[in-house]
Amino acid sequence: MNAGTRFFKPASFSLRAVGLIAWVLCCVLFASSGVGAQSDPLPSWNDGPAKKAIIGFVQSATDTSNPNYVQPEARIATFDQDGTTWVEQPMYPMMLYCLERVRLLAKEKPELQDTEPFKSLLSGGPRALGKLTTQDLEMIYAATLTGMSVDEFNREVKAWLETAKDPRFNRLYTELVYQPMLEVMQYLRASGFKTYFVTGGGQDFVRVYSERVYGIPPEQVVGTMDSVKFGYGADGKPVLTKEPKLLLSDVDEGKPEGIHLLIGRRPQAAFGNSTGDRQMLEYTKAGDGPRLAVLVHHDDDKREYAYDSQSKIGTFSDALMNEAKQQGWLVISIKNDWKRVFPWER
Amino acid sequence: MNAGTRFFKPASFSLRAVGLIAWVLCCVLFASSGVGAQSDPLPSWNDGPAKKAIIGFVQSATDTSNPNYVQPEARIATFDQDGTTWVEQPMYPMMLYCLERVRLLAKEKPELQDTEPFKSLLSGGPRALGKLTTQDLEMIYAATLTGMSVDEFNREVKAWLETAKDPRFNRLYTELVYQPMLEVMQYLRASGFKTYFVTGGGQDFVRVYSERVYGIPPEQVVGTMDSVKFGYGADGKPVLTKEPKLLLSDVDEGKPEGIHLLIGRRPQAAFGNSTGDRQMLEYTKAGDGPRLAVLVHHDDDKREYAYDSQSKIGTFSDALMNEAKQQGWLVISIKNDWKRVFPWER
Numbered sequence: 075m076n077a078g079t080r081f082f083k084p085a086s087f088s089l090r091a092v093g094l095i096a097w098v099l100c101c102v103l104f105a106s107s108g109v110g111a112q113s114d115p116l117p118s119w120n121d122g123p124a125k126k127a128i129i130g131f132v133q134s135a136t137d138t139s140n141p142n143y144v145q146p147e148a149r150i151a152t153f154d155q156d157g158t159t160w161v162e163q164p165m166y167p168m169m170l171y172c173l174e175r176v177r178l179l180a181k182e183k184p185e186l187q188d189t190e191p192f193k194s195l196l197s198g199g200p201r202a203l204g205k206l207t208t209q210d211l212e213m214i215y216a217a218t219l220t221g222m223s224v225d226e227f228n229r230e231v232k233a234w235l236e237t238a239k240d241p242r243f244n245r246l247y248t249e250l251v252y253q254p255m256l257e258v259m260q261y262l263r264a265s266g267f268k269t270y271f272v273t274g275g276g277q278d279f280v281r282v283y284s285e286r287v288y289g290i291p292p293e294q295v296v297g298t299m300d301s302v303k304f305g306y307g308a309d310g311k312p313v314l315t316k317e318p319k320l321l322l323s324d325v326d327e328g329k330p331e332g333i334h335l336l337i338g339r340r341p342q343a344a345f346g347n348s349t350g351d352r353q354m355l356e357y358t359k360a361g362d363g364p365r366l367a368v369l370v371h372h373d374d375d376k377r378e379y380a381y382d383s384q385s386k387i388g389t390f391s392d393a394l395m396n397e398a399k400q401q402g403w404l405v406i407s408i409k410n411d412w413k414r415v416f417p418w419e420r
Numbered sequence: 421m422n423a424g425t426r427f428f429k430p431a432s433f434s435l436r437a438v439g440l441i442a443w444v445l446c447c448v449l450f451a452s453s454g455v456g457a458q459s460d461p462l463p464s465w466n467d468g469p470a471k472k473a474i475i476g477f478v479q480s481a482t483d484t485s486n487p488n489y490v491q492p493e494a495r496i497a498t499f500d501q502d503g504t505t506w507v508e509q510p511m512y513p514m515m516l517y518c519l520e521r522v523r524l525l526a527k528e529k530p531e532l533q534d535t536e537p538f539k540s541l542l543s544g545g546p547r548a549l550g551k552l553t554t555q556d557l558e559m560i561y562a563a564t565l566t567g568m569s570v571d572e573f574n575r576e577v578k579a580w581l582e583t584a585k586d587p588r589f590n591r592l593y594t595e596l597v598y599q600p601m602l603e604v605m606q607y608l609r610a611s612g613f614k615t616y617f618v619t620g621g622g623q624d625f626v627r628v629y630s631e632r633v634y635g636i637p638p639e640q641v642v643g644t645m646d647s648v649k650f651g652y653g654a655d656g657k658p659v660l661t662k663e664p665k666l667l668l669s670d671v672d673e674g675k676p677e678g679i680h681l682l683i684g685r686r687p688q689a690a691f692g693n694s695t696g697d698r699q700m701l702e703y704t705k706a707g708d709g710p711r712l713a714v715l716v717h718h719d720d721d722k723r724e725y726a727y728d729s730q731s732k733i734g735t736f737s738d739a740l741m742n743e744a745k746q747q748g749w750l751v752i753s754i755k756n757d758w759k760r761v762f763p764w765e766r
Contacts, residue, residue: 147631147637224680268639277681277684278684281684285493291493292683292684292685293496293614293682293683293684293685295684299681301677302677302680302681303673303677304673304676304677304699304703305673311706312676312699312702312703312706314676314677314680314703321667321668321681322667327649327650327651328650330650330658330660331647331648331649331650331660334570334648334660335623335645335648335667336639336682337638337639338623338624338627338638338639338641339638339639353650353658356658357650357660360657360658
């Protein structure tokens, strides 16, 4: 101990003691004044069984005295994207992006105008998208989502998102997000949950905007995954190139498989809206304790869309609804449960 | 407003105001007393350029007034495991686990004793492991790491880790972790970094103990990844089964590829020790700003091991050391930079 520390130590100690007392005082006062305790975490939800079930689940999971308390590290919640957190009708936004890329590619390579499936797509537009076979789609994905560096791809998607608009709402696609689901995500995060996307959409596509639009960072996006290849650019610097080699198709069985590969824990809560989410909801619900499995039902054609088994996009079926009832999944009615659908609604 | 709220509201407001003042007071006092500012985040490191470089990197990254400040969401640090955070000599622990599983399997299926590569492995023991071809290894991995449910696999690995010991140190493998690296991980996390494993080892294998031993949760383990298959068990419940289908070999080029697939951001800092980490270090260092690339050099045969290019396990080479110097990677000398190697050392 030198003269300096001898001189300063008692003073520093007493300052710390005062600080500690002030800290304890402040904690006690804040707790007793109940700041925030009465605020509604889900203001865009109508009061009813759905809102009550979500809040009840979160309150049990975070209450150490509750038998259904969930350790903070196990608090994982997964969300499908298309139709669960943003509009998927009349066509998934990523497929509209692919269509736009095919149009641009055809300017560079006019031979595409005479090659299927590009020919049909260029002449038919968005409507042709619905008629493509799985093989056609794979060719279109390979041509538009792979072959470039990861950085280049990010720039291209970002540029498209800044201008492309949905014709019905005349809004950017990133504005067609469901305000009630943004609130659920925010509420879960504020309660110590990690929120993940588990989407059939391209993993790299969703990562471009997931943090900005939903608060979900790129490392928490699980999606349909193509291989990337490490190499060196002309300047000798490392480059990752997107390759047309499918590693994971993140729909149906692929959702719980993707959850295991990228997260490695079974979710406590999962949110979906279509038959493509069935296995994720089953897998979630099969865990110990009161897991939350949620199915968004599109039944509001005035404010959004109403579609059931007849729709090719976002397939829904009577069997799915029956399973939801039998398995105790929470079914959300957009018409009845959501006070407001979009953030920009008055 | 009812009588109750009219009565309580002013009282609650004044309590809140007092709380706020106490809070501000406490912040000011804590800041001025400098609590924690002088404590050493890396007590098991000798003072020297390596320790200084790591602390300097973290301080710049977290100081908003520093031009090298890193936004909290971009603070990603990746660690190789074998030879970087625990002992990999004379053989990777996971391979010793596979050997043990082959012995158990041979009791159930005696025909393995006459089938290569199992025959050589059963008669030769750990030494035979070093002589296996890549194809042999794939057969052994398939037989021991796949074919069971994810839950079963976790139980088997957990049971082995509780008893299997390293003969030289007479310690569990999970005790052969490097205390200085545990401190670096802890220091990075306390500074807002997410710490990830990016290991050539099996992703599911490392996940079994990564949280308990290193504080790294399963969702932050990137490793060599086999496919899993979703299905239903005899009881009708969902089951994930580990399949002998390689999705990602997480060594060499596979490391930056795995980082992109599972994290989607370039790390700010990466730690490795062998040629298998080269591309991860290159990829990290090629990012904007002063990224930290660290190479652990095993040069201490008294306390741990000393090995260079002649070792089959944990390959090191003169070329790697030269690249480290040219590219400004930080080379750690275990002999000179680490005051203590293991947590249990006096």
